[in-house]
Amino acid sequence: EPEVTQTPSHQVTQMGQEVILRCVPISNHLYFYWYRQILGQKVEFLVSFYNNEISEKSEIFDDQFSVERPDGSNFTLKIRSTKLEDSAMYFCASSVETGELFFGEGSRLTVL
Amino acid sequence: QQQVKQSPQSLIVQKGGIPIINCAYENTAFDYFPWYQQFPGKGPALLIAIRPDVSEKKEGRFTISFNKSAKQFSLHIMDSQPGDSATYFCAAYSRGATNKLIFGTGTLLAVQP
Numbered sequence: 178e179p180e181v182t183q184t185p186s187h188q189v190t191q192m193g194q195e196v197i198l199r200c201v202p203i204s205n206h207l208y209f210y211w212y213r214q215i216l217g218q219k220v221e222f223l224v225s226f227y228n229n230e231i232s233e234k235s236e237i238f239d240d241q242f243s244v245e246r247p248d249g250s251n252f253t254l255k256i257r258s259t260k261l262e263d264s265a266m267y268f269c270a271s272s273v274e275t276g277e278l279f280f281g282e283g284s285r286l287t288v289l
Numbered sequence: 290q291q292q293v294k295q296s297p298q299s300l301i302v303q304k305g306g307i308p309i310i311n312c313a314y315e316n317t318a319f320d321y322f323p324w325y326q327q328f329p330g331k332g333p334a335l336l337i338a339i340r341p342d343v344s345e346k347k348e349g350r351f352t353i354s355f356n357k358s359a360k361q362f363s364l365h366i367m368d369s370q371p372g373d374s375a376t377y378f379c380a381a382y383s384r385g386a387t388n389k390l391i392f393g394t395g396t397l398l399a400v401q402p
Contacts, residue, residue, distance in 0.1 A: 181332075208388065220325075220333060220378060220392040232388045268332050270390075276321045276382040278390050280332035 179203045181281035183269050189287045190259055198254045198284045200269030209252045210270040210278060211244065213237070220268065226252065259288045291316060293381050295393030302369055303401050310364045310396045312379035317360070319381040323390070324353065324364050327376045336377075337364070369400045 182201045190196050202209050211223040224234040224244055231244065243255045252271075256263055266285050270278040294313045302308045312322075323338035339346045339353040339362065346353045350367040366373055379393040 210389070212392075219394045222389045222391065225388045227388065235389075274384070276384055276390065277323065277335060277338065279335065280325075282332045283330075 181269055181271055181279055183267075183281035183284050185284055186282065187285040187287070189289065192261060192288055193258050196256045196259055196263075196286060198256075198267050198269075198286070200252045200254070200281060201250050202252055202269065202271030203279055204250070206271035206273055206279075208232075208272045208274070209244075209246070210272070211254045212268045212270060212280075213265040214268065214283075215265045223254075223267075256286075259286075261288050264288045291391055293379060293391050293393040295379050295396060297396060298394070299397040299399075301399045301401065304370060306369050306400070308366050308369055308373075308398055308400070310377055310379070310398075311361065312363065312381075312393050313359075313361045314381050315360065316381070316383065318383040319391075320384055321382040322353070322355065322362050323380050323382070324351070325378045325380060325392075327378065327395075333378060366398075369398075371400050371402050374398055374400050 184199045209226040214220045224238045225232045241257045245253050266283040268280050268283045270280045272278045324336045325333035326336045327333045337348045337351045341357050352365040355362045377396045380390045382390045
């Protein structure tokens with residue numbers, strides 16, 4: 178069964194450092210998303226991406242965040258200068274047009 | 290208007306019981322309502338979903354009931370098992386108006402043996 182894969186599974190970084198989280202969406206999907214989940218809380222939308230551009234972003238997705246689809250298979254989330262409050266699980270998801278999102282296993286980011 | 294309200298926050302049932310989780314929304318543009326199941330340390334997994342043109346959908350032991358006029362929908366788990374213990378999230382999506390899935394706050398379900 179096709180699945181969304183994410184790397185790394187866990188990253189520890191120092192405050193102020195740049196982090197790149199990587200995702201390989203399901204191959205025939207056209208829409209890509211990043212969500213985050215602070216421990217024990219709900220899953221929050223960060224950004225959606227379609228046709229090589231951001232289609233929607235939340236207020237959380239400020240100038241410190243960026244997304245890129247550098248090739249035909251990867252979808253990345255970059256945090257330029259991490260803050261303590263960026264510590265969370267980051268989930269990548271992909272979908273076809275119906276909105277049926279399939280999520281990866283997540284990347285746990287710990288900012289010290 | 291973009292919120293999805295979910296209750297209860299947590300729920301404990303005995304094996305074989307029927308836990309019910311409720312969600313409510315405001316935005317009438319929402320037209321797709323999935324439920325996700327999440328185990329600790331894992332990503333949300335799509336469980337079952339419904340569109341507003343039907344009032345009920347069953348898949349195995351999971352049933353969604355949908356009340357369009359009340360803007361509410363609920364998940365029922367028949368004959369619940371300890372393996373169903375997880376966090377359940379309702380969500381809502383609007384294909385035309387927005388390109389994001391809005392999640393409820395989650396319900397932590399514990400099914401006791």
